[in-house]
Amino acid sequence: MKSNADIKVELSQISTLIENIEVKINYSAPTGYFNTLPDIIKQKIKHQNNSIDNIFDSTDYLNKSELKNKTFVAPENYFSSLPNNILDKVSDRIKTKHYFGGRLLFSYSMAAVIIILIGLILFYNLPHKFVLTNNKSNNLVITNETKKINLNENIDEELDKINELDALEYLKENGHDINAALVASLTENSGMPDEVDYLYDNETLNNYIDKIK
Amino acid sequence: MPDFPDDSELVFQFKNGSQKEMAFTSIIKKYQEKLYGLIRRMLISHDDTNDVLQNVFIKVWNNLDSFREESQLYTWLYKIATNESFNFLEKRKKNRYYSLVDHETDLINKIKADDSFDGNKIEWKLQLAIQKLPEKQKIVFNLRYYEEMPYDVMSKVLETSAGALKASYHHAIKKIETFLTSE
Structure with missing residues (x-):
C-alpha cells in the first residue's frame, strides 16, 4: 500500500479537528480468536463438502441412483394403486363429458324452440308489409x-x-x-x-x- | 506477524491441487486480522463480524480457482468483505426484530457496551459520529482513514470512480466534524 503522507495532507486540508485525533480505535477480537479461525473455517468447508460427498461419492452406480431416488419417497402402495386411480379418473372424465354433451344438446334444442316461438309471435304481430317481401x-x-x-x-x-x-x-x-x-x-x-x-x-x-x- | 508468500504465489499454490489447503491457510492467516478490522468497523459486534468473516473465507475457497490474476488478491478479498458486510446489514435491516430497533441506535449501543468505551474521549466520540453516516460513506471513510487505502485501489474494491470516492470522503469528514463540534 502507498505511503499515507498524501492521506494525512488530504485530511488536514478538510478537517484539522479530525486530523488531530491521535488515537485510532481498533476493536479487539477475543483472545486466541485468530489462532483458531483458520481451522474453524476449514472444518466448515469440509463439512460442507462432506454433506455433498456423502450423497454422490459412492462408486456403485446402482447405489447412486438408489440414493437419488430416495430423495423423494412416494407413500406406501402408491404405485400399486396408481393404475386403478388413473382409470377411475378417466372414467369420471368420460361421464362428465357425456353429461356435458347431453346438456349441450338440450340447450340447443331449447334455443331452437325459443327462436321458433319468437318467429311465430313476430309473424302474427308485425304489420304485414314487413312480412311480405x-x-x-x-x-x-x-x-x-x-x-x-x-x-x-x-x-x-x-x-x-x-x-x-x-x-x-x-x-x-x-x-x-x-x-x-x-x-x-x-x-x-x-x-x-x-x-x-x-x-x-x-x-x-x-x-x-x-x-x- | 510471520512472513507469508506474496499473493500471486499463494494463488498459484491454491490452484495447484496438492498445495491447495496449505495456501488457503496462509491466505486466512495473512488477511484475517485486516478483514476482521474492516468488517468489525461496519458491524461493531464481534459475533456478527465472526459470521461474516467466516463466510468471506468460505467464498474465497469456493471461488479462488476462477479468480483472474489481473486483479490483486487483497483487492478481491476486500471486495468480498465489503459486499458481505453490506449484504449482512441489508438482511439485518429487513429482519422483523431488528427493524423495530433503529439500526443506528443499535450500533451506537454496541459501541457503548465495549469494555474500553469512554464517552469523554474524542476517539470514541468519533466512533459514535461514524455511525451517523450512510453505509457507503461509512465504508469510504473507514477504508481511507483507518486502512489508508489509495483511491485507485478503493475504486476497484467499491467499483466507484476515484472522483466520487474523494467527494464521498470529503462529505463524510464534514459530517463527522459537524457532529463532533455540536456535542
Whole structure:
C-alpha cells in the first residue's frame, strides 16, 4: 500500500479537528480468536463438502441412483394403486363429458324452440308489409284475408266476403283461365267437371269442347 | 506477524491441487486480522463480524480457482468483505426484530457496551459520529482513514470512480466534524 503522507495532507486540508485525533480505535477480537479461525473455517468447508460427498461419492452406480431416488419417497402402495386411480379418473372424465354433451344438446334444442316461438309471435304481430317481401297489393289483400280466415276459422264465410271482381283479377293475374271457368259455371251438365276444376287446369275445357264438337 | 508468500504465489499454490489447503491457510492467516478490522468497523459486534468473516473465507475457497490474476488478491478479498458486510446489514435491516430497533441506535449501543468505551474521549466520540453516516460513506471513510487505502485501489474494491470516492470522503469528514463540534 502507498505511503499515507498524501492521506494525512488530504485530511488536514478538510478537517484539522479530525486530523488531530491521535488515537485510532481498533476493536479487539477475543483472545486466541485468530489462532483458531483458520481451522474453524476449514472444518466448515469440509463439512460442507462432506454433506455433498456423502450423497454422490459412492462408486456403485446402482447405489447412486438408489440414493437419488430416495430423495423423494412416494407413500406406501402408491404405485400399486396408481393404475386403478388413473382409470377411475378417466372414467369420471368420460361421464362428465357425456353429461356435458347431453346438456349441450338440450340447450340447443331449447334455443331452437325459443327462436321458433319468437318467429311465430313476430309473424302474427308485425304489420304485414314487413312480412311480405313481394310488394304487390294483391298479396297484401290475400294475406289480410288469410289472417281473417285464420282468426274466424270459417273459410266459406270469408270467401263470401271477397269481392268478385277482386277474385277474378287475382285469378287472372295468377294465370288461371277465367273464361273457361265462367263457361263451365253456366253449363248445366252434370257430366262435366266442376268449374273449380277448370281453375286448376285451363286446358281441360278446351279438351272437353273438342270432344263435344 | 510471520512472513507469508506474496499473493500471486499463494494463488498459484491454491490452484495447484496438492498445495491447495496449505495456501488457503496462509491466505486466512495473512488477511484475517485486516478483514476482521474492516468488517468489525461496519458491524461493531464481534459475533456478527465472526459470521461474516467466516463466510468471506468460505467464498474465497469456493471461488479462488476462477479468480483472474489481473486483479490483486487483497483487492478481491476486500471486495468480498465489503459486499458481505453490506449484504449482512441489508438482511439485518429487513429482519422483523431488528427493524423495530433503529439500526443506528443499535450500533451506537454496541459501541457503548465495549469494555474500553469512554464517552469523554474524542476517539470514541468519533466512533459514535461514524455511525451517523450512510453505509457507503461509512465504508469510504473507514477504508481511507483507518486502512489508508489509495483511491485507485478503493475504486476497484467499491467499483466507484476515484472522483466520487474523494467527494464521498470529503462529505463524510464534514459530517463527522459537524457532529463532533455540536456535542
